[in-house]
Amino acid sequence: MKSLFDKLWDDHVITRRDDGAALLWVDRHYVHEGSHHAFARLAERGLPVAQPALTVGVADHYVPTRRDGGAVDADIARMIDTLTRNAGRHDLRFFGLGDRRQGIVHVMGPEQGLTLPGMLVVCGDSHTSTHGGLGAYGFGIGATEVAHVLATQTIWQKKPRRLRLSFTGRAAPGVGAKDMALHWISVLGADGARGHAVEYAGEAVRALSVEGRLTLCNLSIEGGARCGMVAPDAVTLDWLRGRSFAPTGDAFDRAAETWLALASDTGAVFDREERVDMADVAPIVTWGTSPEDAAPITATVPDPARAPKAQAPRIAEALDYMGLRAGQPLTSVAVDQVFIGSCTNGRIEDLRAAAAVLAGRRAKVPGLVSPGSTLIKAQAEAEGLDRVFLDAGLEWVEAGCSMCVGMNGDLVAPGKRCASSTNRNFRGRQGPGARTHLMSPAMVAAAAVTGHLADVRPLLEGRT
Amino acid sequence: MSGWAHHDGLAVGLARENIDTDQLIPARFMSAPRNAGYGRFLLHDLRGEPGFALDDPAAKGASVLVARRNFGGGSSREAAVYALVDAGFRAVIAPSFGDIFAGNAVNNGLLPARVTTGAAEALLACLPAALAIDLAAQTIALGDLTLSFDIDPIWKTKLLNGWDDIDLTASYRAEIAGYAKARRGAAPWVWPNETRGDPAPTTGSDQ
Ligand code: SF4
Numbered sequence: 021m022k023s024l025f026d027k028l029w030d031d032h033v034i035t036r037r038d039d040g041a042a043l044l045w046v047d048r049h050y051v052h053e054g055s056h057h058a059f060a061r062l063a064e065r066g067l068p069v070a071q072p073a074l075t076v077g078v079a080d081h082y083v084p085t086r087r088d089g090g091a092v093d094a095d096i097a098r099m100i101d102t103l104t105r106n107a108g109r110h111d112l113r114f115f116g117l118g119d120r121r122q123g124i125v126h127v128m129g130p131e132q133g134l135t136l137p138g139m140l141v142v143c144g145d146s147h148t149s150t151h152g153g154l155g156a157y158g159f160g161i162g163a164t165e166v167a168h169v170l171a172t173q174t175i176w177q178k179k180p181r182r183l184r185l186s187f188t189g190r191a192a193p194g195v196g197a198k199d200m201a202l203h204w205i206s207v208l209g210a211d212g213a214r215g216h217a218v219e220y221a222g223e224a225v226r227a228l229s230v231e232g233r234l235t236l237c238n239l240s241i242e243g244g245a246r247c248g249m250v251a252p253d254a255v256t257l258d259w260l261r262g263r264s265f266a267p268t269g270d271a272f273d274r275a276a277e278t279w280l281a282l283a284s285d286t287g288a289v290f291d292r293e294e295r296v297d298m299a300d301v302a303p304i305v306t307w308g309t310s311p312e313d314a315a316p317i318t319a320t321v322p323d324p325a326r327a328p329k330a331q332a333p334r335i336a337e338a339l340d341y342m343g344l345r346a347g348q349p350l351t352s353v354a355v356d357q358v359f360i361g362s363c364t365n366g367r368i369e370d371l372r373a374a375a376a377v378l379a380g381r382r383a384k385v386p387g388l389v390s391p392g393s394t395l396i397k398a399q400a401e402a403e404g405l406d407r408v409f410l411d412a413g414l415e416w417v418e419a420g421c422s423m424c425v426g427m428n429g430d431l432v433a434p435g436k437r438c439a440s441s442t443n444r445n446f447r448g449r450q451g452p453g454a455r456t457h458l459m460s461p462a463m464v465a466a467a468a469v470t471g472h473l474a475d476v477r478p479l480l481e482g483r484t
Numbered sequence: 485m486s487g488w489a490h491h492d493g494l495a496v497g498l499a500r501e502n503i504d505t506d507q508l509i510p511a512r513f514m515s516a517p518r519n520a521g522y523g524r525f526l527l528h529d530l531r532g533e534p535g536f537a538l539d540d541p542a543a544k545g546a547s548v549l550v551a552r553r554n555f556g557g558g559s560s561r562e563a564a565v566y567a568l569v570d571a572g573f574r575a576v577i578a579p580s581f582g583d584i585f586a587g588n589a590v591n592n593g594l595l596p597a598r599v600t601t602g603a604a605e606a607l608l609a610c611l612p613a614a615l616a617i618d619l620a621a622q623t624i625a626l627g628d629l630t631l632s633f634d635i636d637p638i639w640k641t642k643l644l645n646g647w648d649d650i651d652l653t654a655s656y657r658a659e660i661a662g663y664a665k666a667r668r669g670a671a672p673w674v675w676p677n678e679t680r681g682d683p684a685p686t687t688g689s690d691q
Binding site for chain 2: 034035037039040041043045047048054056057060065067071073074082095096098099113133134136138139144145146160161162163164165167168171172173174176178209210211214215241244246264265266267271275278309310312330333334337425426427444446447448449452453
């Protein structure tokens with residue numbers, strides 16, 4: 021009676037130490053510009069990369085999203101250059117600027133079939149939990165661990181506790197994976213799943229496309245989980261068939277058999293069980309400076325005076341930073357700009373969902389739309405989505421992390437308020453003093469056309 | 485990295501929850517090489533805010549930081565730990581930590597000591613002040629106050645010994661090679677071989 025996570029774990033254990041730590045095999049290691057510290061450590065010790073064939077380099081965090089010949093900041097150019105040189109030196113498969121397959125690591129990896137069910141996937145990036153959407157065991161690691169994986173293709177881990185999070189019932193119109201994620205994080209807290217491997221289960225999860233599952237698993241880390249995962253099923257197989265690095269023909273069918281067997285056995289034991297009734301999940305926005313500060317769009321900004329005493333100071337501090345009044349309706353909060361993109365919501369379905377709201381409408385505020393990968397950009401253009409964004413008055417730019425973290429210079433100015441399809445509303449995340457409200461791409465589109473936080477549902481009437 | 489068992493130092497309090505890694509070090513500073521020193525980036529954008537504890541002259545030379553729950557949540561950036569270590573910190577005491585942050589901390593000799601919410605509040609009430617940490621006994625002593633803290637036993641051993649994982653792992657070379665061979669047989673698709681041209685980005689339906 022094993023759970024999905026037990027199977028993934030057991031499949032990767034090389035050896036165990038007396039103190040309980042296990043040495044695990046890494047099937048796929050993604051590196052990006054931020055991995056420079058780890059490569060420097062490797063160089064210091066004169067070590068080679070143990071398994072170059074299993075290591076994949078991607079330029080995403082620092083890439084300029086406006087590549088029309090303008091000068092690139094020297095610091096940014098150096099970061100991309102360092103990665104390019106390290107990938108070359110160690111003979112890694114590399115998706116750099118100018119590659120049609122380049123994109124955000126957690127978007128392009130699955131898209132290329134470089135991440136497959138049953139794999140153990142690591143990357144020096146906390147949103148590596150995303151890859152669990154395909155039934156992989158994906159988790160983020162720090163630079164010391166990146167160096168260790170580069171040098172040994174293994175990692176020491178203590179087995180996390182198992183948490184099954186079941187979503188019962190079906191999603192109402194206008195409600196999607198992003199809302200499901202923000203909902204559970206608001207209920208359990210930003211450290212609610214700390215130390216746990218989360219398996220998402222239930223009817224509403226089964227009903228999600230792979231894109232939706234990737235979004236759901238992406239946000240696992242915002243609830244403090246070590247990783248998140250969805251058992252592979254027919255939806256997963258359909259999505260993977262034909263991807264560049266996925267097996268083909270009989271080899272795919274043989275692999276598929278192994279992948280389907282990963283599902284939790286009936287009667288599998290979990291250390292903890294949580295349940296969410298989909299009837300409680302509405303379109304959600306965040307109002308504060310942690311993803312746990314989330315509420316249905318129909319709610320009001322919380323009042324520290326009415327909050328439990330322990331929470332009051334934090335809420336007051338968040339409202340102060342966010343420039344919000346206690347008790348004001350969330351729909352009365354005017355925004356200055358919008359952003360659609362990131363590894364959370366930069367996939368083709370996200371762009372379609374936003375375009376469905378924007379079609380035939382004008383945005384009242386400026387905004388940026390950055391697809392999660394260059395291939396998604398091409399796909400969106402083939403579908404005419406770029407025209408919808410441009411006609412609405414938004415900017416349509418190249419693929420990268422962009423305004424999710426602002427490392428490439430796409431920043432929100434101090435004091436400005438951004439409706440964003442990203443994953444972190446931390447103070448200063450989108451730039452010093454920036455105010456971020458997280459929501460689904462459809463909700464970002466609703467904020468764009470109304471100029472304030474808005475319920476997307478009326479705007480969808482007669483459209484979907 | 486060398487191990488340590490005891491630390492006596494000045495503790496300073498940061499009475500906030502959810503001090504995430506973006507606050508510990510804003511993203512724009514992360515391109516600096518490690519030897520440039522990260523201490524000056526620590527909590528950079530909170531500096532200068534009225535009453536910010538680390539700006540207090542009495543906090544100068546502090547080596548222990550006490551905070552509220554979910555310290556170091558967020559991104560995996562080890563630079564958040566570099567900033568603390570380079571600024572002279574040896575331990576952070578809080579009711580809960582981001583998992584990746586805590587692992588990174590241990591890899592750099594920085595102790596993430598988990599205490600109850602009550603213990604954290606008791607400490608916060610009397611800081612800044614000198615305190616003593618006994619890692620082996622898992623205790624914190626401040627004046628008459630002695631508190632115990634939690635730390636994963638694996639991390640504790642590592643902090644005490646100052647192990648370097650790469651060297652440790654090298655002693656398992658034969659096991660790793662054996663596993664790799666078996667993995668290749670059982671899951672050949674793990675070793676990627678590009679099979680065809682660019683796929684369509686999705687076959688999923690509208691959601
Ligand atoms: S899009 Fe944002 S969260 Fe995702 S990998 Fe890039 S910076 Fe990290």
